[in-house]
Amino acid sequence: MNRIVVVGASAGGLATAEALRRSRYEDAITLVGDEPYAPYDRPPLSKQVLKGDWQPDRLALRPAADIDALGLDLRLGATAIGLDRNSRQVHLADGSRAPYDALVVATGVRPRRLRGDGVSGVHVLRTVEDALALKERLRPDRRLVIVGGGFIGAEVAATARALGVAVTLLEAGTVPMGQAVGDEAGRFLTRIHLAHGVDVRTDTSVHEIQSSSGRLTGVLLSDGSLLPADDVLVAIGSLPNTEWLDGSGLDLQDGLLCDQYCAAASDIYGVGDVARWHNPLFGTPMRIEHRTNAAEQAMAVARNLLTPDQRRPFAPVPYFWSDQYDVKIHAYGHLRGYDEALVLKSETAQRLLVAYRKGERLTGVLAAGLPPKAVRAWRSLVAAGTAWTEAVIAAPVA
Template sequence: MKRIVVVGASAAGLAAAETLRREGYDGALTLVGAEPHAPYDRPPLSKQILAGEWSPERLPLRPYADLEALGLDLRLGLAATGLDPAHRTVRLADGTRLRYDGLIVATGVRPRRLPGAGAHVLRTLDDALALRDRLGPGRHLAVVGAGFLGAEAAAVARGLGARVTLLEPAPVPLAHAVGERVGRVLSGAHLDHGVDLRTGVAVREITGDGVLLADGGLVAADEVLVAVGSLPNTDWLAASGLTIGDGLVCDAYCEAAPGVYGAGDVARWHNPLFGVDMRIEHRTHAAEQGMAAARNLLRPDARKPFAPVPYFWSDQYDMKIQAYGHLRGHEEVAVVAGDLAERRFVAAYRTGDRVTGALAVGMPPKELRRWRQAVAAGASWDGTVPDGAAVPAEAA
């Protein structure tokens, strides 16, 4: 290959570029990023950056000298606007057409928005700084969506002295992912810290005065953060002929089409470890998939399926939440260590007859590692989980 183009200059794209060089590729390598910033870390945006504990200078994933050493044709502040696989060209917002022999798509996601205007979202450095400047004692923040991002932002805002109202359409936040019992435990931390948590609430639109609810009520607030999920950045691929379905659809090798691979939040690929298609929006996963896509692109005759045990973490108040595996769609949950009431526990998750996930709150890493090993090994549920620990998913 003479030229490889990586579209997306965040964790997945940078990992792909570094892997290509590390694996011996010495041809032309272009890294395209829609943001003007050099590749930076996103998880701290809703934690240390929003809290004012870090300055933006701590965010870059690599020192500039390390980027220079990669010999990149770095195109920052330019979004990709089109792809022509037949002619192997990527079109950029300034009209430039980049020819490629190999392509890695790592364009990530963008926040979902709600009707109305004036709400904050939290995806980029600029988003985090804009919200940070509006928080503090005497301010009232309404957060729409009590998933992990909304929960982290609510926790930080409370720590800054702001009043927080957290609005969630589901009866129990995060129950679809972690189960009702675990969801209630995590929600309880917000109540303990003075958050006005309202569940089963539908939002109509954002107004200049706050959040207008579907029943006509108004949640007045100084600032509104919308954290209701994200959309894969695939619009630029609409005329490409590639398969799009909640992301760029890829096979088990992360390949979307001949010479075109996907990585990170935008990629929906078949994970053979679990036998299902999945798209994952977590920092560790993005880097791992960027590396896997790069290796498979570079050595098509020695490709390996990408079959990771996904990992994510979240910091909320004094809770360190960590999880491995595929928790969604589980059928049973078992508390296998610790105590839910103390918010120090490990919960294991079953799908079919296998252990498919584990989540820990406030526990030493070794308590969770053995459950990661069980997930990776496809361990049977009955042979791994103690009798009497599990409850059906509908009661979990």
């Protein structure tokens, strides 16, 4: 193997290149990124950057000298537009090509959009440019409507309220973040937002983005009410960036479909937000949009690429965190599709601990307002596939 091409220069792509070099792979690595910047961190965009605590130069994942030391063929500002698997070449928008012996797809996701979100004052949040554009608008005299009560929407709501912005948070479901963490945790987090002055509206959706002379004036809801707005953030989820793989013969189902080794084909692997792989620990395919998973998956893919006769399944206990106001949320495991969410500790707008069951086993845990070690004690139980009754009895309640 003389040439490995990694398409996607965010956290997962860079971590793959680093893991390959740490494993003493000395041949060519091409790292392709569609943004003109060196790989940078995205979680701070909704918090430190929006709040003004960080300048964009602090987002860099590694110092320039560290990236130079990797000896990469680094192609930034280059968008992949096609894949020829017969000739083993990635086609780029500038007309160039990147030949490979092995390919790692780490192209991430992009925000879903609403009809009419091309109006001035309507935002999404994925890139540093998105964050800086929204940051300039967040002032105490302005009104922000956030469409979508997932983690991005909730984190931006917390940041905007800290800046004195009037915030309305819209959620189509019964509670914000309910899809990701369940109703009880969603209700707990809703109470926190209400206590900080957010106007939370559930079971509602956007009927129309209203504008005058190309500028936003308000949001008309499905129930007929009209919300005047200076800015709107559309945070209704994401779409995997797989269009450039159309016609390649790869299986594209809500991402690049991979097996338990993260392989989509014998010479093609997936890493990060774009990869939908079979996690044998939970017996289900999953696609995880969290930084920790991208880094862990990158290391697994590098190992499986370089030692194909010793491949190991990628079977992590997923981990994610979120900061909202002064509350830190930690979760381990697979929280979606649960059969039961048992509240083990609940203190209004202060602390919460929830355990999740699928079938007869513990599959996840979420804590808010508790120290990280209180959640880590549960991780090994999830990893071991611990029986539900045993886990609930044995695990600590901080």
